[in-house]
Amino acid sequence: MGGLTYIDFLAKFGVGGxxxxxxxxxxxxxxxxxxTNECTILDAGCGTGQTAAYLFDQYKAKITCLELNPIMIEKAKNRFLSLQYPIQLIQGSVEEIPFQDDSFDFILCESVLAFVNKPKALKEFNRVLKPxxxxxxxxxxxxxxxNKQAEEEIVQFYNIDSLLLESDWVQLFEECGFTDIEIKSLHLNLMDNSSAQEFNFSQxxxxxxxxxxxxxGNMLxxxxxxxxxxxxxxxx
Structure with missing residues (x-):
């Protein structure tokens, strides 16, 4: 059993957003x-369910959540139950999505691809998205x-397999069958999270x-x- 990871921290602290x-x-x-309320949306790697709850609240769309981490699943489940939102929550990996081809109008993915096998996940996203x-x-x-040393430090701390430049991401999206790729860089300072983060601590x-x-914090x-x-x- 390895040491605790950044993902363990997010799960146990119940960090929303x-x-x-x-x-x-x-x-x-x-x-x-x-x-619209007709849309089928997959929140891929939904965490504690903050975004999915907002999606339902705002759009009344048909929301499905996919999450691998059992602690996050529990927190998302409790959130949806307390709000009485009809959001489908499934434990599973974005690398093997348990849905048929052409199932969703939208897939939302927030800081998930960095932590998984990117080509595998993106091919799955492409498969389950509708034309x-x-x-x-x-x-x-x-x-x-x-430099090699800095890259090693970041990769090891976040337990990820690689760090990508913007151009690397674009190439990857294209290779996995995506088109009309638009990039927004809002130049947000990662240390400035203007909307206060939500915490839901494990006991x-x-x-x-x-x-x-x-x-x-030191990395940032x-x-x-x-x-x-x-x-x-x-x-x-």
């Missing part, structure tokens, strides 16, 4: 899309190449998780000019 820009940025991304369907992704992106959490929170300070994010919107 952990992605760059938080729920505030999510709302502005969604406002630019043509979402003309839209993928909206807010993902960690580096502004410039890093038992390990004290070491505080040091992970600390390290995360140390690499503030390199570590960034982009919002990609594209079509099938």
């Amino acid at each position: 952990a992605h760059p820009g938080g729920i505030g940025l999510t709302k502005s991304i969604l406002a630019e899309e043509n979402i 003309g369907g839209r993928l909206l992704a807010n993902e960690m992106t580096i502004n410039s190449k890093l 038992n959490f390990e004290p070491e998780l505080f040091s992970i929170l600390n390290q995360h 300070v140390k690499y503030h000019d390199i570590l960034s994010h982009r919002i990609f919107s594209c079509s099938k």
Whole structure:
């Protein structure tokens, strides 16, 4: 059993809107899309369900959530139950999505691809999207190449397999069958999460998780000019 990871911290602290820009940025991304109550939407890697709850509240769309982490699943389930929202919640991986081809009008993916096998997940997204369907992704992106040591440090801390430049992401989306790729860089400072983050603490959490929170803060300070994010919107 390895040590605790950044994902463990997010799960145990029940961080809602952990992605760059938080729920505030999510709302502005969604406002630019043509979402109606007829739309089927997959929140891929839904975390504690903050975005999915907003989607239902705002659009009354047909929302399905996919999440692998059992602690996050529990917190999302409790959220939807307390709100009495009819959101389908499924435990599973974005690398093997348990849905038929052409199932969704939209897939929303917020800081998920960085932590998984990217080509595998993107091919799955393409498969389950309807023709003309839209993928909206807010993902960690580096502004410039890093030296080997710095790259190692970031990759190891976040437990990810690679760091991608904007051009790497675009190439990957294209290779996985996506078109009309638009990129938004809102130049948000990752350290400035203007919409306050939401926390839903687990009853038992390990004290070491505080040091992970600390390290995360240190990473953002140390690499503030390199570590960034982009919002990609594209079509099938």
